Amino acid sequence: MIHFVSLGPGDPELITLKALRTLREADYIYTPVPVSRKGRHASKAAEMMLSLGIREEQIQLYDLPMSKDRDGALEAYEIVAREACEKQKAEPSARIAIVAEGDCGFYSSSAYIGEHIEQEGFTTEQICGVPAFIACNGRLGGQLVQLEEQCTVIPGEATREEWDRAWQSRHTIVVMKGSLCEAEIKSAVAQHPDRKWHYFEFVGMPKEYNTSSTDEILQREFPYFSIIISKRR
Template sequence: MNKIYGISLGPGDPDLITVKGLQILKVSDLIFYPGSISKEGRKDSYVRPMLDHYALDQDKLQGFFLSMGMDRSAAEVTYRETVIQLLAAYKEGKKVSIVCEGDLSFYASFSYLLEKLQSENISIELIPGVNSFSLAAARHQVPLCLQQEKLAVLPLAGDVREIEHAFEDADTIILMKIRMGWKELYPGLLAKNWKYYYCERLGTADEYITADIAALAHREIPYFSLLIIKK
């Protein structure tokens, strides 16, 4: 019986894929990869450069592009259409893979496809990968946790009070998806005596990291960014 594979590519450095993930990609008949559609209608994919790095057959690569934003209705249509294509290839006996940046179980668009595929009662195998915050800690050379310390992950925090509340139970906080609420959050962060480790576009040629929160005063924060905060 053939399978549909979900494969994590890692944060951005193509060499951070697992050996197993790369082996499956090389023998896949069809590889679906995600991308985004800008307000201007421009299509872009963060993971396509990683796939190109592996020198795969270009005819195997098939993108599905999502409109980014809080309204997920357009994305839901894309997910349904993509699943139809996945199932058609699967029923033809093809080995099909779906790739995802970072790890496919962590804030990943793949999870929406997985839910629909599972309802079809077909064989699926998931290959885990390196999370962006793991690479962030490695780049800054700081431990995320030691001994009895606790770690919390927060998405879309727009108020510093939310972080203060999280620090009641955690010693380190990973702040994901910070672009949307950054302008509201940033002044409050400046007023705190916390330690900050900022990263964006990790593992790519455009990677930028800093431990100086003041250096971000006039920086345009991209979608692929995160902040590690320690008490």
């Protein structure tokens, strides 16, 4: 069995006990390294695990292209799945983990990697974690939703009709991957002053930033790992 391990939003103290135990017991931990047009970036996942006492020799890094063009990422998922399966075949007793930031069952690479692994005849287990938007709301305090309220999550891209319906609704709206829809968010902030707007980036990491000032949101350049929470209350 190959384990998908959720790391949580980035704060090492928010990883679950089960996830940490699984990582400590793993022989191989496949870990993404973000690659953009600017080059290869430091792996935040690897840095977090090292801070928790995971040994460097356990960590197997793989490059993950970060682009709106999904072809590179899909190829990377197929490659890491194949490598994990080949390692499991060569070493049947090896304990293999593949990490995912946030929760591995929520807009996660594990969906694609898992399909390839299961096609090879291996079973997988998901070890859940704290999604980033839950950690964001923790910074605000209070309830993300309460009583009969509903929550809509938008993964950075939506149709014009979907955006309009979201902003006009009474729902709490969570937008992931803010860089994909920066113009839409800023337009909505200006057009819907009846909503409360909360902006977050890199929550749980050293360069974390958050604000509820609409002026600051309008002036901010959104990175990929940014989240917006919009409420009616």
